[in-house]
Amino acid sequence: MLLHQLPEDILYHVLSYLDYRSLSRLSQVCRSIWSFVNRDTVWRRVAKEFLNTGIRRDGTDIYPHIPLKERVKIAQNWYDGVCKRAIPLRWKTKLLPWLQLDGDVLFLSQAADIRAYRLRQGRPQRNPFKIYSGHDGDVCHFVLTDSHLISGGSDGKILVHSRTTGTVMELSGHNQEVNCLDSKDGLIISGSRDRTARIWTLNSSCLRDTIPLHDRVWSVALNPTLSSFVTGTACCENFSPLRIWDVERLECVCNLGSEFRRGAGVLDIAFESPFQLFTCGYDTFIRLWDLRLSPRKCVMEWEEPHDSALYCIQTDGNHMIASGSSYYGVVRLWDKRQTKCLQFFQLSSDPVSSPVYCLRLSSAHLYAALATALYSLDFKQSPIYIR
Template identity: 60%
Template structure:
């Protein structure tokens, strides 16, 4: 017996469409939009199985927000049904989510965060805590799985790369911990606090309030050796290594006359180019993010998200979006395709942007009426996590 109102099994086999070759049927279905494809799948069980194939949803997913596909069509989260990702993507676009406070603490901090598979890493004062996330993505054990220590003052920022946790602290030190082992070491990197670090291919780049950026090696026998010191002539707030590992970008406080965004060569430590010419004094860059070797995003005190394409121009960004409430932007992240998420300096406001549009798509206030910046945010295809001065929040977009 089938469900009430559903066609009997023999009716499915009598459908004239099933007389067509599968390749032709796939071609016909490729012209359907998401709604029509979903309705076709409701006609019978055989079409339900047929229309659930990834190959039919992949074309639709590439134009969706945060469906796990890069701008070039690469599947970044293979193994998750594409149809389900397209459905969740509609929740991102329309702002349908559940807001969940995952963790609170008593004193105000400036926490940084990273996601790695099923684990969330969170800086808390001098330590970095590793939590195992429940499969729902909205809960974890209150006691951390592991604690990475070593700094004498607060951790400013940290990254996960090559099996290591690399962090910079207010004590001017850089700490390196093996993720799966007890190996760790620390070395004095700068005369003042290390505001930012990045790591790739056994190379660490650090930026400091002491107006320098430094390149370090993690090679065996030379770990912690400084390869180059770059005089930035300004406080360094952010840095990112190019995916090609040939250069890195620094974002500075913009207190001088030079551009706050500059790209430096790894091999020589020399300046390659400056980005932009229209920054006003004090328009410091607080976060930078490479999407590809040629495209990157930046944000900061001047309230703009800027999108740079190095193949087009280094003098002007190709697109920019202004924070509507004139707030500094502390952090940004991209899905590598159409979506950008940003964290503002007031009231814990997280905004979602569609690069194909000029205005903000959705916004969420996580700390009203008490004001707090969003110091860091990270997201998967189903959840967004944001750290505030005294809390960690999750936005769950799997809600119906």
């Protein structure tokens, strides 16, 4: 009996012993073997062990339209740091831009506007197809939902833009700049320099509650279960910068950590699951918190080797973390299974360095927003730098 004549369940079992190189070589034997080996079912086990293949830890696939074999090839480039660098957008005035990705559309805040760019082969077109405006000052932060774009500005206003009808609703309450936002299922959490966090209900467009925090709020994040949210503050007062709050009772459930230095503010927070929380900030560490433990505690740390503050982080939902630091536009890739940095990319060569204010990942691209430009790393292409 020939190999390709084996029953499928037996053949699946045989292939489960092969790594990605062996599978690639085997697919070149004949057409029938090629057709079988190229199935996503064969590559799913292999893809779970690679970086940024779109297979999350819970088994969900966020890029189902891309064959897994293709994603594993690209994932090897992520691991080896092989990419093509480009600067698709520049601007003259120094800004504090923010980014969001939604499929083949990139949203970028520039001063008082948020511009939506279509992506062609991962590269944003030169001109935006839509501009969201209405703030009297710069946009500090914004989030996307299925139906709305919600932005907070230096004017203290929160604007809710409908992505379908184009209408704009204003939420007033903060009297200083809105540094951070998060929104899920009609609930909005905002944090401000005015030392408060506020809760809004999208349907009623009115302020539900205000929480005094006695310190500037740099970051907020809603738990995916909507039962709680986390605030990260500047750590300039005698309070823990990381606190978990109950959404309904508005009580502080717990403080995370107890040994933060004064000024070790938390600049970015990201839930990877209802029980796993990633944080980063001025103390140069990425931390993973396990919220199932009692007491809740940090279970792993990754230290920025050049002692730079970390402005932003994003994970692929499985093994990879990407971080943006405060000097020379340095982006680092981390494998959660080890503590040392896996790869780093210095995006800016300017004498005056710029932090990476925000970064976003897709299956084959990384986008990073610096003070005067948007940078992109294409892990699907050959490594040629384009100015």
